[in-house]
Amino acid sequence: MSAATETTDVLFETLLRLGDDSLILGQRLGEWCGHAPSVEVDLSLANMGLDLIGQATHFLGRAGEIEGNGRDGDAIAFRRDVLDFRNCWLVEQPNGDFARTMARQFLFSTWQEMLFGHLEGSKDDFIASVAAKAVKEVRYHAELSAEWVIRLGDGTGESRRRMAEGLDWHWRFVPELFEMDEIASAAAERGIGADVSAFREDYDRRVRAVLAEATLEVPKDQRPILGGRRGHHGEHLGHLLAVMQYLPRTYPDATW
Amino acid sequence: MVRAAGLAQAVDGIWNVVESVPDPEIPVVSVVDLGIVRSVSPEKVTITPTYTGCPATQVIERDIRDALDAAGYRNVAIETALSPPWTTDWISEEGRAKLKAYGIAPPLPPGQREVECPQCGSTRTEEVSRFGSTPCKAQWRCRDCLEPFDLFKCH
Numbered sequence: 001m002s003a004a005t006e007t008t009d010v011l012f013e014t015l016l017r018l019g020d021d022s023l024i025l026g027q028r029l030g031e032w033c034g035h036a037p038s039v040e041v042d043l044s045l046a047n048m049g050l051d052l053i054g055q056a057t058h059f060l061g062r063a064g065e066i067e068g069n070g071r072d073g074d075a076i077a078f079r080r081d082v083l084d085f086r087n088c089w090l091v092e093q094p095n096g097d098f099a100r101t102m103a104r105q106f107l108f109s110t111w112q113e114m115l116f117g118h119l120e121g122s123k124d125d126f127i128a129s130v131a132a133k134a135v136k137e138v139r140y141h142a143e144l145s146a147e148w149v150i151r152l153g154d155g156t157g158e159s160r161r162r163m164a165e166g167l168d169w170h171w172r173f174v175p176e177l178f179e180m181d182e183i184a185s186a187a188a189e190r191g192i193g194a195d196v197s198a199f200r201e202d203y204d205r206r207v208r209a210v211l212a213e214a215t216l217e218v219p220k221d222q223r224p225i226l227g228g229r230r231g232h233h234g235e236h237l238g239h240l241l242a243v244m245q246y247l248p249r250t251y252p253d254a255t256w
Numbered sequence: 257m258v259r260a261a262g263l264a265q266a267v268d269g270i271w272n273v274v275e276s277v278p279d280p281e282i283p284v285v286s287v288v289d290l291g292i293v294r295s296v297s298p299e300k301v302t303i304t305p306t307y308t309g310c311p312a313t314q315v316i317e318r319d320i321r322d323a324l325d326a327a328g329y330r331n332v333a334i335e336t337a338l339s340p341p342w343t344t345d346w347i348s349e350e351g352r353a354k355l356k357a358y359g360i361a362p363p364l365p366p367g368q369r370e371v372e373c374p375q376c377g378s379t380r381t382e383e384v385s386r387f388g389s390t391p392c393k394a395q396w397r398c399r400d401c402l403e404p405f406d407l408f409k410c411h
Contacts, residue, residue: 040385054309129339
């Protein structure tokens with residue numbers, strides 16, 4: 001058995017993947033703070049970001065305990081370099097305009113709600129309890145973003161064009177959400193992680209139903225971009241980390 | 257028997273202390289009214305976060321710690337439990353009444369769909385925003401008295 005399939009390593013990697021998705025998308029949503037089209041939307045985006053950072057705090061803190069090298073959640077979030085991040089490509093995409101942000105949220109939250117629904121039954125008690133708690137919050141994210149997809153898609157010519165472009169931009173990152181690589185398969189076999197391929201059809205059905213209500217066409221399939229789970233990222237993630245990690249790296253012992 | 261009575265007394269004493277700790281975001285209700293305190297034993301107080309990312313969680317833990325210390329319960333630990341997850345069903349009747357008196361519509365009981373304006377009692381109300389001033393609240397407005405208000409979301 002290779003080192004990568006030892007149970008502790010599988011658990012650690014699984015927690016990193018879960019935590020990094022939430023951390024990076026939470027940071028992206030935080031970038032909207034003070035810039036959203038209206039105060040209500042500003043609150044929505046910041047609050048969803050807060051929920052996600054709360055998830056990240058749990059997952060990454062636990063990853064540090066499992067690793068047993070004395071790193072806490074903050075050390076994992078703020079003192080890792082870009083190649084050590086395990087988030088999917090979808091969450092690191094730049095915000096773009098409001099429609100693109102909402103397209104990303106819709107594609108991600110719909111998936112995350114299904115994922116957490118499965119993880120409620122994880123054999124790892126910690127993952128199961130965070131999933132059971134967070135799934136209710138994520139359901140709200142999925143509903144809210146679906147409403148915006150419909151409102152903008154079935155809106156003015158301009159809002160429709162922007163939502164269609166936002167979905168089209170993110171479409172190539174969706175297949176990665178359903179990738180079952182060595183780690184994901186090992187986690188699913190041990191009952192720690194979910195077999196994401198099991199809910200691909202449900203996901204497609206839900207996405208299509210919302211797009212139909214939004215009177216939008218399903219985007220054409222594109223060459224999938226994969227590799228985030230193994231540390232291969234786009235140019236944008238490094239820039240995000242530069243902003244996010246600046247303070248704790250410049251002043252390592254800063255507290256407030 | 258004496259020992260059992262002593263234990264019960266300690267537990268009552270700790271409950272009295274935690275009941276005096278207000279929620280930092282909504283100070284009219286206590287952390288007990290909100291269902292944040294899950295259980296009390298002579299050794300520890302078990303609390304649960306409301307929302308995963310609730311920034312008040314750390315403040316709440318510190319406030320409970322300060323209150324316990326001030327009352328002489330320095331050896332009573334505080335433990336956080338995530339499971340089973342908190343739900344708005346755990347808000348006490350008293351807590352719901354206090355929320356309403358404060359101007360926040362309490363979470364709807366199962367089956368009820370109409371949101372009552374906490375100011376005038378009208379049910380001609382509408383949602384303005386799915387998130388309000390905190391993640392646990394949505395923003396609503398009354399179409400009769402025209403006042404905006406927060407609704408504590410079902411969770």
